[in-house]
Amino acid sequence: MESSLSLTTMAALFAVMATLALVPSVSVVTVSTRSATYGFMHGVFATLGIAVVDIIFILIAIFGLSVLAESMGSLFVVAKYLGGVYIFWLGIMLWRSKLTDMKINENKESSLLASFMAGFFITLGDQKAILFYFGIFPAFFDLTVLSYLDIVTVIIIMLVALAGTKLGYAYLADRSRYLFKNKRLRKIMNISAGSIMMGAGIFLVTKN
Numbered sequence: 001m002e003s004s005l006s007l008t009t010m011a012a013l014f015a016v017m018a019t020l021a022l023v024p025s026v027s028v029v030t031v032s033t034r035s036a037t038y039g040f041m042h043g044v045f046a047t048l049g050i051a052v053v054d055i056i057f058i059l060i061a062i063f064g065l066s067v068l069a070e071s072m073g074s075l076f077v078v079a080k081y082l083g084g085v086y087i088f089w090l091g092i093m094l095w096r097s098k099l100t101d102m103k104i105n106e107n108k109e110s111s112l113l114a115s116f117m118a119g120f121f122i123t124l125g126d127q128k129a130i131l132f133y134f135g136i137f138p139a140f141f142d143l144t145v146l147s148y149l150d151i152v153t154v155i156i157i158m159l160v161a162l163a164g165t166k167l168g169y170a171y172l173a174d175r176s177r178y179l180f181k182n183k184r185l186r187k188i189m190n191i192s193a194g195s196i197m198m199g200a201g202i203f204l205v206t207k208n
Contacts, residue, residue, distance in 0.1 A: 004141070004146065004147060009141060013140050018164075020132065021165035022165050030046055030118055031046045031173070032170065041112060043171070043173060045119070046116065047162075047170060049116040049118065049122075049123070053123035053124050054129070054158055058133060059151075062146060085205065088198050091195065092198065095195075
């Protein structure tokens, strides 16, 4: 069984997923807070909760939207261009974004299950995650020709990009409890992430 995903498509998907995971957000604050307050393993379990929901979203997007792709045909080509333009716009917004203070709650006791559920429900109700998986995600490939190997590949890309980034935050938060509150560092991250997003948007619009 061969994969229908090109290396450039996989690289672009990884770049966008890693960038979205890197940008300071509610999920980043959740992972960092759990890790800084209760220890690194709590950050790990919060990340697991996030990853589980992302896998669910991927499977729903692939198996649910593939039926629509077969019936709507050229409309999904339009979706590809709209997705690329939207990703480019997100990059511009990151460049121009104003930073706000991030507060850490100093609770002393919690369970690993609570950290898992925190990550799970934060992502389940995350409108940006829903928009990505059901609006932008399908623009990266033809849903009607994806094999099971492709699906596994996409999930692995997500796990490496998302889990790797979130665990990085958890480790930093555990070692340097308030590092992620540094506004200058977050501004540099936003500019870098915005540049990657704009590049990925251009790739989506121009790729065949």
